[in-house]
Amino acid sequence: MAYKIVMPQLSDSMEEGKLISWKVKPGDHVKMGDVIAEVESDKAIMEVQSFKEGVVKELKIKEGESAPVGSVIAVIDTDGEEEPRAKRQEGKLATEGEVKKPSQPSSPHPQENPKPSKEPKLEAVKGSPSSVVDELFGKQESASTSSTPHPPSSIHHPSSGEAVSASPKARALAAKYGLDLEALQHAGKLPVPAHAEDIERYVQRRYFTPKALELIERYHLSTDLFPKGKKHTEAEIQAYIEAHDIPLPRPLDPMRQAIIATVEAAAKKPTYRIYDRIDATLLKKHESKERTLTVWLLKLLAEAMMRHECTRTTLGPGGLQVWPGASISLAMAHGEALYMPVFRDLQSKDIGTIAQELSAMKERVKSGRIKPEDLKGSTFGLSNLGMTGIERFDAMINSDDSGIAAVGCEIDGFIAVTLTLDHRIVNGYQAAEFMQMIKKLAVDETTFR
Amino acid sequence: MLYREALNRAIDECMAVDEKVVILGEDVGRYGGSYRVSEGLVAKYGEARCIDTPIAELSIVGNAVGMAIGGLRPIAEIMTANFSLLAFDQIINHASKLHYMSNGKIRLPMVVRFPQGVSKQLAAQHSESYEQMLSAVPGLIVWAASDVNYAYHALKQAILMDDPVLFIEHELLYNKKGEVDVDTPLDPFKARIVKEGKDLTIVSYLKMVDDVMTAVPTIEKELGISCEVIDLQSLNPIDHATLEASIKKTGRLVVVEEDHYTGGYGAQIVSFAAEKLFYALDAAPLRLAGEDVPIPYNRSLELASIPTPEKIAARIVEWGKSNGL
Structure with a gap:
């Protein structure tokens, strides 16, 4: 039968190879392991061997010509391979003569070779559709050499000296994918010994571009979804994702889990809202680059809280607890991250200190270096979306806070404020009084000292 | 209790x-x-x-x-x-x-x-x-x-x-502390998965289970893998189904026993894997057992004659490195 020798892939990036020189001519007898040609890849010149014994029938390309990886470059007639061993031995001696015999004393006796048909990978290869790999590594023909030591060559040799060294699982996988382990190990494309992971990785690299693999991983897809035999690009994977309407899985990170827990707990609280607006004249007058509206709102809220202890109250297992200072949790976002860091005891801090604390906290939020203690100890919250042009909104109460103030943008000299309150701690009348206090402080010049 | x-x-x-x-x-x-x-x-x-x-x-x-x-x-x-x-x-x-x-x-x-x-x-x-x-x-x-x-x-x-x-x-387990769930009967013929993992199945029984569990954090850290630990519990009959599922998942088997290596019980487990699960194995199984000597009286020699958590960790790490882990 005809054994086709194909242009081997000598490096991952090699797409075609240049034939430097033929070491045989039509009619020559070659043994397995004989060098038949020298091929230049994009990196180096390497020797091409025959994995079968036979007679060179045809050389498909001339020296100096290039051929794509996987294309047939030579055909070797292996007729006589299926003949009984003894007969072939006789024929060999008759044609080659006595002279050749001493030159190959270490050649193993052919009968020591395992019968190719017993190899499990053979059935699988035979049953699989023909692919580049089959072409590339000469299908099952080369398996007859599987326990034969290789002659010297410039190509990397398995260190153990055995032709194929792979775990049973790796062999089973190689059979599934139709890979010729021996040829791949011989070419240095698989380690010796090879394990299942090496085969998987090889198949992945062979049939998927790195970006395609990245996409497969990101979408938690299996490479089994895509037929082997051709290389898949990122665009093909993307098309598959779109055609099958596959969502991008995003596991919950600890931050998202914390947010979900907080807002779910907030949604269970008995809350109500009151709506009003405050005069923005003095706020705008005292606003500066450092002393932003948020800084002044913190100050304003803290002053109001000191006059209404219900907003410094939390509900614990032992009952209500009234805290001495005005500590405010402020909604701060950075990308998808949302934190409610706490600014403590603001009643005793001047506006410059509050501004410094706020800008330091902004840095921590940006770098994600918020500490657990930064998120504890508040009794009331503040969420300001005014800078985004939102007119009015309401916010969800953070952890144990008694309520939260949601602040919109300035319109006609006024800023809309919505208070959301926990009715277990603050009743409607108290909330109304608290809102009046905020409004009063907002127009009191002494607040802005 | x-x-x-x-x-x-x-x-x-x-x-x-x-x-x-x-x-x-x-x-x-x-x-x-x-x-x-x-x-x-x-x-x-x-x-x-x-x-x-x-x-x-x-x-x-x-x-x-x-x-x-x-x-x-x-x-x-x-x-x-x-x-x-x-x-x-x-x-x-x-x-x-x-x-x-x-x-x-x-x-x-x-x-x-x-x-x-x-x-x-x-x-x-x-x-x-x-x-x-x-x-x-x-x-x-x-x-x-x-x-x-x-x-x-x-x-x-x-x-x-x-x-x-x-x-x-x-003899060394009598004072071991553990939870007993009196109300939930178990099937005594079934092996117990002490710890789930995906890269390596470690099968053991009796006190060696505890020694394996002591060694596991070191093994996992050094090899960067996760180990599945199985306590056989029923030595005859063997819960082959649990073993098979685990070995098919991980592709690698280590058996740890305190008894002498030659003729030891763990050989039965390796034999099962080699005969029935050959193409699931991604490495030759490893058996860790006691030395083929009468147990010495001298404490240092006594410990030298049986697997200890340190030896279990060292041997498995060494084996793992030369077996693709």
Whole structure:
């Protein structure tokens, strides 16, 4: 039968190879392991061997010509391979003569070779559709050499000296994918010994571009979804994702889990809202680059809280607890991250200190270096979306806070404020009084000292 | 609850509900058992049901066989595995075969309990393990309790079962603490997945399970992998289904046993993997076992003769590195 020798892939990036020189001519007898040609890849010149014994029938390309990886470059007639061993031995001696015999004393006796048909990978290869790999590594023909030591060559040799060294699982996988382990190990494309992971990785690299693999991983897809035999690009994977309407899985990170827990707990609280607006004249007058509206709102809220202890109250297992200072949790976002860091005891801090604390906290939020203690100890919250042009909104109460103030943008000299309150701690009348206090402080010049 | 308390509770509960349950052995009555397993039982159930026997193991098990034939549910205690050698004729020729020889007419609802293994300097004649010999006896159910919860449930079921059970304990486990879920019965024939993992299956039993668990964090850290640890529990019959699922998942098998390497029980597990799961194996299995020497008295030599957590970790890490992990 005809054994086709194909242009081997000598490096991952090699797409075609240049034939430097033929070491045989039509009619020559070659043994397995004989060098038949020298091929230049994009990196180096390497020797091409025959994995079968036979007679060179045809050389498909001339020296100096290039051929794509996987294309047939030579055909070797292996007729006589299926003949009984003894007969072939006789024929060999008759044609080659006595002279050749001493030159190959270490050649193993052919009968020591395992019968190719017993190899499990053979059935699988035979049953699989023909692919580049089959072409590339000469299908099952080369398996007859599987326990034969290789002659010297410039190509990397398995260190153990055995032709194929792979775990049973790796062999089973190689059979599934139709890979010729021996040829791949011989070419240095698989380690010796090879394990299942090496085969998987090889198949992945062979049939998927790195970006395609990245996409497969990101979408938690299996490479089994895509037929082997051709290389898949990122665009093909993307098309598959779109055609099958596959969502991008995003596991919950600890931050998202914390947010979900907080807002779910907030949604269970008995809350109500009151709506009003405050005069923005003095706020705008005292606003500066450092002393932003948020800084002044913190100050304003803290002053109001000191006059209404219900907003410094939390509900614990032992009952209500009234805290001495005005500590405010402020909604701060950075990308998808949302934190409610706490600014403590603001009643005793001047506006410059509050501004410094706020800008330091902004840095921590940006770098994600918020500490657990930064998120504890508040009794009331503040969420300001005014800078985004939102007119009015309401916010969800953070952890144990008694309520939260949601602040919109300035319109006609006024800023809309919505208070959301926990009715277990603050009743409607108290909330109304608290809102009046905020409004009063907002127009009191002494607040802005 | 302590391991020995779990065993005590199992026996106590069975004795309370069925007056046919009796215990016999050296010092099991007034002394409460060498390892305090039968503590307090003689006061509750009397000397007729908690029988102190002479130092004669053949007669302890022989009497138990006779009691079982006669309709009682005896629990025979052998003080240590080495002494059970004297009782092998009764265990192997009688306890495990009479059901078969009588064409099923004779049932033997009996348990033979003994502790085995290397304790602390008990020397060569008091430190051996015989699960390999006794697991090779058809007709004998062999269970090995590593887990406190298993000790309670499995011993109880062994007592209430109509077939002979050889119940193996370990001398260093008696004071092990563990949770016992009294209300959730378990299947004593099933192996226990002590820890789930995906890269390597470590199979063990008795005290070595604990030593493996001590070694696992080091192994996982050094190799950057996750180990699945299986406590066989039932040594005969073997829970092949659990082993198969795990080995198919991980592709790699390590068996750790305290007994001598040659002819050791772990070879049976490796044999199963090689014969039935060859194409699932991604590396040649590794067996870690004791050295092929009588257990030395000298403490350093004693520890040198059996796997320890440090040796288990070192050997598995070394093996893993040369096997693609």
